[in-house]
Amino acid sequence: xxxxxxxxxxxxxxxxxxxxGQAAEFDYAGTQACRSLKEEGVEVVLLNSNPATIMTDKxxxxxxxxxxxTVEVVEQLILKEKPDSVLxxxxxQAGLNLAMELEDAGFLKEHNVRLIGTTALTIKKAExxxxxxxxxxxxxxxxxxxxxxxxxxxxxxxxEQIGYPVVLRxxxxxxxxxxxxxxxxxxxxxxxxxxxxxxxxxQVLVERCIAGWKEIEYEVxxxxxxNVITVCNMEx
Numbered sequence: 406x407x408x409x410x411x412x413x414x415x416x417x418x419x420x421x422x423x424x425x426g427q428a429a430e431f432d433y434a435g436t437q438a439c440r441s442l443k444e445e446g447v448e449v450v451l452l453n454s455n456p457a458t459i460m461t462d463k464x465x466x467x468x469x470x471x472x473x474x475t476v477e478v479v480e481q482l483i484l485k486e487k488p489d490s491v492l493x494x495x496x497x498q499a500g501l502n503l504a505m506e507l508e509d510a511g512f513l514k515e516h517n518v519r520l521i522g523t524t525a526l527t528i529k530k531a532e533x534x535x536x537x538x539x540x541x542x543x544x545x546x547x548x549x550x551x552x553x554x555x556x557x558x559x560x561x562x563x564x565e566q567i568g569y570p571v572v573l574r575x576x577x578x579x580x581x582x583x584x585x586x587x588x589x590x591x592x593x594x595x596x597x598x599x600x601x602x603x604x605x606x607x608q609v610l611v612e613r614c615i616a617g618w619k620e621i622e623y624e625v626x627x628x629x630x631x632n633v634i635t636v637c638n639m640e641x
Contacts, residue, residue, distance in 0.1 A: 408445060411489065412447060412489060412490050412521065413447060413448060413489055414447065414448040414449075414450065414486070414487070414488040414489055414490070415442055415447055415448070415449055415450070415488055415489075415490045415491070415492050415521065416450045416451075416452065416479070416482060416483065416486065416488040416490070416491045416492070416518075417435060417438060417439055417442075417449060417450070417451045417452070417466065417492045417495060417496075418452055418453075418474070418479070418491065418492065418493045418495070418496040418499070418500035418503055418504070419431070419432075419435055419451065419452060419453025419454070419455065419458065419460055419461070419474070419495070419496050419499075419500070420432070420435070420453070420455075420474075420495070420496040420497040420498075420499050420500060421453065421454045421455050421474045421496075421499050422454065422455045422457075431495060431496065431497050432458040432459055432460050433459075434495050435451075435453075435458075435460045435495040435496070436458075436459050436460045436465055438492065438495050439451060439460065439465045439466045440465065442492075443466075443467070448467050449465075449466040449467050449468075450466060450467065450468045450470070450482065450486045450488055451465065451466035451468070451469045451470065452470045452472060452474065452478065452479065452482055453469075453470075453471065453474070453496075454471065454472060454473050454474050455471075456471050468486065470482060474496070474499050474500075474503060475503075476503060476506050476507060476510075479491075479503055479507060480507070480512055483512070483516055483518060484516070487516075488518060489517070489518060489519065490518065490519050490520070490521045491504060491507070491513065491518055491519070491520055491521070492520075492521050492522050493520060493522065493523070493528075494522040494523050495522075498577070498578065501528050501532065501577075502577055502605055504520055504525070504528065505525065505528055505529070505532075505577070505605075506605075508520065508525040532576055532577050533576055533577075533606070533608075534551075534553055534574060534576050534608060534609075534610035535553045535608075535610075538551060538610075549612050549613040549615055550567050550612070550613045551567070551610050551611060551612035551613065552566075552567075552610070552611055553608055553609070553610055553611075554597070554608070554609055554610075554611055555601070555607055555608055555609075556601070557594055557597045557598055557601070560573070560593065560594075560597040560609060560611050561590055561593055561594060561597070563611040564587065564590070564593050564611055565590075567611065567612070567613050568613070569587065569588055569589060569590075569593075569614075570586050570587060570588045570614040570616070571586070571587050571593065571611050571612060571613060571614055572584070572585075572586055572587075572610075572611075572612045572613070572614045572615075572616075573585055573586075573587060573593070573596045573597060573600050573609050573610070573611060573612075574600075574609065574610040574612060575600035575601070575603055575604035575608070575609045575610075576604050576605070576606050576608040576609070576610070577604055577605035577606055578600070578603050578604055578605070582603055583596075583599050583600035583601075583602070583603035583604065583609075584596065584600055584609075585600075586614055586616065597609055597611075619640065619641070620640070620641040621638060621639075621640055621641075622638065622639050622640075622641060623635055623637075623638045624636040624637050624638070624639075
């Protein structure tokens with residue numbers, strides 16, 4: 406894929422402190438991305454709230470900011486540094502959530518800043534449970550029976566229709582935070598309440614539980630021309 410000459414200054418969003426459900430490879434990937442961008446002559450501005458990472462060493466980026474990963478901080482950095490692009494895909498769920506909040510608020514468009522590495526629509530398709538389900542159905546990929554709910558009462562009704570046990574998956578949460586498997590209405594109500602509270606958009610997917618099934622996962626990279634490399638596969 407040829408280099409885009411319009412990309413001259415990139416704001417890289419880090420993942421913040423490593424917590425349960427969030428893997429340490431975000432720091433490695435972010436560090437390598439900053440180095441690769443600099444090798445291409447791109448000016449790199451880095452935001453990460455975790456000073457213990459390699460990523461926040463002063464030599465990794467042209468400008469390093471150790472500040473809270475909040476929308477307000479990112480907006481201030483964009484106004485100060487005036488990057489033409491934001492790279493959110495190396496910051497895990499924290500980076501993706503920040504990107505979507507900025508995109509939904511119209512701040513990026515207002516200041517002529519683009520998302521690189523992914524698009525807002527791609528993030529939505531992966532994170533919005535209903536859009537993901539619709540995308541899978543569109544390409545003929547089978548999915549377990551499920552429905553989106555935005556309150557506990559509706560969630561309990563859907564769980565009864567699907568039949569216990571059910572898996573509860575909040576939208577836009579880190580590493581499945583707020584989700585879980587409910588064996589009965591009491592567990593379902595408790596998990597739903599917590600999941601709805603943690604979800605950035607107040608949504609939880611109620612889905613038939615298929616615990617015990619085997620998943621074979623492939624990680625694939627594809628460029629704009631359709632060239633594909635299978636990076637690895639794994640069994641869950």
